[in-house]
Structures are given as structure tokens and as C-alpha cells.
Amino acid sequence: MAVNLKGRSFLTLMDFTPEEIRYMLDLAHDLKAKKRAGIKGELLRGKNIVLLFEKTSTRTRCAFEVGAMDEGAGVTFLDSKSSQMGKKESLEDTAKVLGRFYDGIEYRGYDQKVVEDLAKYAGVPVWNGLTDVDHPTQILADLLTIEEHVAKPLNRVKVVFVGDIRNNMAYAWMYGCAKMGMSFVAYGPAELADQVDADVVARARAVAEETGASIEISSDIESIKGADVLYTDIWASMGEEDQIPDRVRMLTPFRVTKEMLEATGNDDVIFLHCLPSFHDFETTMAQTQKELGYDIREVTDDVFKSKHSKVFDEAENRMHTIKAVMVATIA
Numbered sequence: 001m002a003v004n005l006k007g008r009s010f011l012t013l014m015d016f017t018p019e020e021i022r023y024m025l026d027l028a029h030d031l032k033a034k035k036r037a038g039i040k041g042e043l044l045r046g047k048n049i050v051l052l053f054e055k056t057s058t059r060t061r062c063a064f065e066v067g068a069m070d071e072g073a074g075v076t077f078l079d080s081k082s083s084q085m086g087k088k089e090s091l092e093d094t095a096k097v098l099g100r101f102y103d104g105i106e107y108r109g110y111d112q113k114v115v116e117d118l119a120k121y122a123g124v125p126v127w128n129g130l131t132d133v134d135h136p137t138q139i140l141a142d143l144l145t146i147e148e149h150v151a152k153p154l155n156r157v158k159v160v161f162v163g164d165i166r167n168n169m170a171y172a173w174m175y176g177c178a179k180m181g182m183s184f185v186a187y188g189p190a191e192l193a194d195q196v197d198a199d200v201v202a203r204a205r206a207v208a209e210e211t212g213a214s215i216e217i218s219s220d221i222e223s224i225k226g227a228d229v230l231y232t233d234i235w236a237s238m239g240e241e242d243q244i245p246d247r248v249r250m251l252t253p254f255r256v257t258k259e260m261l262e263a264t265g266n267d268d269v270i271f272l273h274c275l276p277s278f279h280d281f282e283t284t285m286a287q288t289q290k291e292l293g294y295d296i297r298e299v300t301d302d303v304f305k306s307k308h309s310k311v312f313d314e315a316e317n318r319m320h321t322i323k324a325v326m327v328a329t330i331a
Contacts, residue, residue, distance in 0.1 A: 005328040009119040009126040011112075013136045013175045014203065018211060021140075021179055028144050028317070028324035035070060035320070043331045045072030047103040051129070052118075053079045054109030059275060059318045060129045060137070064106050067323030071331075076102070095121035104330045107131075125329040127322075133197070135168050138274050139176035140321035142231070145314040149270050150228050155181035155212065160227040160264075162187050163254050163298055164247070165217065166195050169233045169274055174204035174215055181211040185227070189250045190219040227264040231272045232256050232298050241289075248294045256299040261308055271299070271309045279304035 003023040013021060034041060049068050051061060061077065068075050085094040091114065098105055099122035107115045108129030119126035128136055143154065150157055159177055161170045165188035177184035184204075186196065196217060204215045216223060224230070232254075235247045261269055278286045280301045289296045303309065 006330070007125060008329050010136060010325050010329060011115055011119060011126065011128045012134050013139060013172070013179050014207070016179070018179050018181070021143075024140060024321070024324050024328055025144055025147065027328060028140065028321040029147075031323050031327065032144075032317070032320040041071040043071040043327050044068060047072070047330055048074040048076070048101065049104040049106065049326065049330075050076045050078060050098055050102045051106045052083060052085070052108070053077070053129075054107075054114075055130065057108055057129070059315055060106075060108055060322075063137075063318040063322045064127075064129070064326075067319050068326060070323060071327060073103075073326070091117050092121045096123070099123040104326060127325060127329075131168065133168050133171055133200070134175070135172040135274070136175075137318065137322050137325065138169065139172045140325070141314055141317040142173075142272055142274075143176060143180065144317045144321050145272065145310055146229060146270070148313065148317075149310050150268075152228070157228045158183040158185070158226055159229040159231060160185045160187050160224045162224075162230060162232045162256055162260070163251055164188060164233065164235060165192055166197070167233060169231070171197060171200045173231065174200060175207075178204040178207040178211060178213045178215060181213045183214045184216065185223045186215075186217045187221075187223055188217075188219065188254055191250065193217050193219065221263055224260070224263055225265050227266060227269055229270055229272055230256055230261065230264065233274055234276065234278055235296055235298050241285075244289055244294050244296060248296060251298070252295070255297060256303050258300070258302055258306075261303060261306075269308060271303055271306070271311070272314050273299065273304075273309075273311045275311060275315055277304060277311070 065075050095118045104125045106127045106129045110132050112131040112133050115128045161173050165186035170186050235251050236244050278297045279299050281287050281290050
């Protein structure tokens, strides 16, 4: 059956069938090949999109802007200082206005309900650029990267997310693996297991029963054996400095190291990271915390720069998969 996503919002992978996700991945592969060949696109010619950012970003903003312009669309960027949404104007009113001006709306911020309400009122497709509980455009890019570097179909791939297993990337991976029939392990401190969102796990496992996926939460190093992908995320963001001592205590045993790569027993295991990453001390935050006695690196530099690391291919693929989402939903 033909897949038609025109007019659909992209809020979470849970809203899509495996076949629809497969369609977006195939489209991303095609659009990437087209860009690499230097073929100028016009699939979004005459379209206009707006980017609403309550959280800053490098990759998400650039991926949407370049992806849209590659195919001929116009782009407007609004950060929290440039928009009246939620201050002098309600979210509903803002959504209705922007829906009159634009063919698609991207939102990157905090509450998942915000992106859902934008989609409810805008009348045009809304795309989730990140919320506190999900990051679906990142997972699409990660799946594309896995297909480029792991020599087996997705439904035979094992992904291990290492570290703080309560965050939006861990949850987004549960959804992505469940939908695509993959094996997923959230590998982190035992004390965090009870803090993982039970509803997220239940929803993912319900889908996994239909697709043959597996969703596991573990603090046992044995659970990473056979991993095709080791994935991690930073332990603390700007504004969370007060939490660093506790997180360093909990998460240091889960820093991704060469020894952890070797513990997978897979010489071809790849390392992925949504970025930005603390892998050395060349950033203000990492250096400041080092001076305070805290090593906040979630991955060692020798892993980040190793042959196993595909993080920059992954970062580039944000552009190709986001472009696929826009083309599929508004072209």
C-alpha cells in the first residue's frame, strides 16, 4: 500500500507505522544521494516554514534551515525573545496565526503538550524538534546512520543507551526500537531504574509485542554484550550545574570507554551521540567543572575520535532526515 504522509504532523514516532517510518528513511537516503550528486531540489518550492525555538540548538536549527532551503522553501526563525507565544499571546492564537502564514511549523522546547497543542490548532503540519520526553527527528537520523554503518537489517540490530536512562533520548530510542523491531537496552545505574517513565516503557513494550522488538532496562554490564550500537548523551546541560556532583557520582561507572566497547564483544560496534558532547576539556563547562573536581565527560576522547565513532555522519544525517520529514508532510 502506498504511503502518503502529506498534511501529517511529526510529533513522535509512536504516531507512525513501521512502514511509514521506513518510507521516511528511504526518502532520506534518496534526498541525501541527490544532495551529494549536486542536484538542486525544488520539492518545497513555494513553501514557507517557521522554526520556534524555546531551547537553543546547533544541529536542529541548521538541519531545518539548510534542508528547507535545499528544496526551495523559505525559512523564518523565532526564538523565545522574538515570539509573543505564551507571553502576550496564547499558544492557540499563535498557532492559528502562524498556520495562516506558513506551510509547516517546527517547535523545539520543553513540554510535549506544547508541540501537541501547536499541531491541534495550527491547521498545518507541526514537527517536533525536541521536547523533554521525545526527540523523534534525532532517532530518524540515528536509524539512517545505522543503516549506513551496520551490515544487518534494523530488526536484527541491538542498541544500548548508556548513562542517564531517564532522559528524552532514552525514551525516544525506546519508541524507535519498538517501532522498527529492534533490540534496545537502557543501561544505567540501578538507582535510576524506578525513575524511568513507566508509561513510556509500557507503551514501547506494547508496540514491541507486535513488531518483535525487545525493551530492557539493566544495570548489568552483561546486558551490553552483542551491541551493534552504543549510544550516550551528556550528563548535565547548562543551568543544571547544581546536579553535577550527584550525576558524576552515579554516572561515572557508565562513561563510554574503550573497555566498554570491548565488553560488547563486537569488533564492529559503532558509537553514536546526539551531540553536543563532553568528550574532552575543551569547553568552558567541562573545564570549569574539572577545576571544581568533577569530570563530566560521558565518553572518553579516544572513543569519540575512534573508528567506531560515527557521530559526525550522524550529525549530517539530521539534515537529510529532517528534509525527508518536511518533504513527506508538506511537499
